[in-house]
Amino acid sequence: MKIHFIAIGGSVMHQLAIALKQKGYEVSGSDDEIFDPARSNLLAAGILPAQPGWFPEKISPQLDAVVVGMHARNDNPELQKAKALNLKIYSFPEFMAHESCHKTRVVVGGSHGKTTITGMIMHVLKACGRTFDYLVGAAIPGFSQAVQLTDAPAIICEGDEYPASALDPRPKFHLLKPHIAVISGISWDHINVFPTWEQYLQQFAGFIEAIEPHGTLIYNQDDATVRKLVQQSSRTDLQLIGYSLPRYTVEKGITFVYDDQQRPVALQIFGEHNLLNLQAARQACALLGISGADFFQAIASFTGASRRLELIASYPHAAVYRDFAHAPSKVKATIQALRKQFPNRRLIAVLELHTYSSLSASFQTQYAGCMDEAAVAVVFYSPHALALKRLPELTPDTIKQGFRRDDLHVFQNLDNLLSFLEQQDYRETNLLLMSSGNFDGMDIEYIRNLPVRPSSSPASTR
Structure with a gap:
């Protein structure tokens, strides 16, 4: 061709x-x-x-x-x-659907967790020697590329509610027509495309309608919005599989989940949101013929997708993590994960407002309380990002009021942010950077060394 x-x-x-x-x-x-x-x-x-x-x-x-x-x-x-x-003219998801029309299609949707769930399924299938194709939105350890199309009998796709192209307003995941669908959770996002909550929710209702006849829907039954959406669906032909948080423990900074025989399995990931992701992946893998024993053996070595609670520096007294979190629900879940994993360490959390939604003044109230569990909470945004998105001025006061945190530190200049971070005490402290961007070109190597860098370091090394 x-x-x-x-x-x-x-x-x-x-x-x-x-x-x-x-x-x-x-x-x-x-x-x-x-x-x-x-x-x-x-x-x-x-x-x-x-x-x-x-x-x-x-x-x-x-x-x-x-x-x-x-x-x-x-x-x-x-x-x-x-x-x-x-x-014949196709958008990206249309062409993926065309190329996989004879495959078993697994499509993972949701406002959060879809990259990680997709990566977990890929990791387990590969560990179990299965042949499959895939589409995923971030780098997954063990995979050299984000897309693979061969003659494999199945394909695992990360599904996106965003429009298919500038010419096709249909959500990408509507076009992939899954046999097995996953909905990980629903939290309002992309307000430039879906200006109301009802419009955003409707995209997921449409995703359920797009499942192939007599297909399967795996859904997060701990999410009240997802649960209600599933209950209201007219699809009586679907097999419905709900999942919820599994039994787990945290010991000395390691999370253990319990297998089918109630034996503890040490994980390299952590956080309740990731344990929910694990449950979704487990159900999908079971439908693809992976036994519970094989799943748990394989998932123990999964280290996570790129920039998803990624450890970028570790010291005896501190650690530095970065995460793709930008929507309120993601920010809250990531902060809670670090607090529960390291209850005896302070947490300095830094969030960059980078997306259209996060930089919109009307959306700020959605962030209320999401950074409350951080000892030090910081928000950074660039006026340049506002200009690129043609958004009006966003004031620090508007952000503080939206987040409902009076001691929130707000910066619009990278040098000022770095000076602030240099002055922090990193004894028994974790530093968390959250963004879908790059903090206006921040030098990540400089950030890695902050917990051991003298506060007198010259700005030129940044």
Whole structure:
């Protein structure tokens, strides 16, 4: 097959292009700008466009399909020519669904936890010697890429409620048509796309409707919103499997979960949200034929997805973690996880407001109380991020009122934030960085060494 990618430089788009090249397809693509790691990855695969820009001459009747990324707009000259030639045009999730139409499809959805659950299932299946394809939104240890498409009989997909493309407003996970679906939890997000709670909730109702006839829905029954949504569904043909928090203990900084024989299994992950994720993965793996004994043996070695409660530095008296948390429910769950895992250590929690929702003044009240369990709570945001999203000014007072924490420290300048962190006492203390961004270019190596860095270190080393 001959496939052309419009906006091939996207973080997941380029991974799909590489996966298809590895499958033996003839792949071409275009983009007006491509940054690393996509640029280096495409170059290594031999499919980096020769020059940036859009080239209608690349679109010919010989193409079997054109895949359109989020970066492309309706007036894109390549897209216009593809339409004129009446070629098959797909969004990313549409093409994934097309390529996996004969596979058993497992799709993990939810406002939080979907990357980790998907990664857990992948990790266990690989440990058990199973052959499968996958689509996941972050780096998973043991997997060299985020997308794999082969002739495997099953595919494990992270499902997203965000629109399929700039041309297709349908949520991505509606298009994947799962045989086995997971809903991990629902908390309002993406207010630029779903301005009301009711609109956001409706996307998950639609996800349930998109499950294949007589399929299975695995859902978090500890989440009242999810539980109610499942109860209200008209789908009487589905097998419903609810899961809840398992029995566990924490001893000397290690979390133990209990297997089917009530034997403790030491985990490398922690936090009740991750234990719920484990339960979802366990149910999905069981439906794919993995025994309980094999699941627990494999899950013990799972270290987590990239930037999901990731330990980036450890010392006898302190540790530094980073997490992708940005929505209120994620922030609260991550802070609670560290507090329960290390009850005798102080916690300095730093949150960057980076997404459209988190930078919106009207959304700030959703963060009320979410950082209460941190000894020191810090919020950072960049005026540049506000400008890029064309949002009005967001004042520190608005943030403090929304978070309902008078001692909240709010910074808009990276140097000021780093100066504040340098002055903290890190004896018996954990430092947690939460963001879907990069703290305005913060040097992560500098942060790793904060617990042992003299406070007099010059700013130039940052």
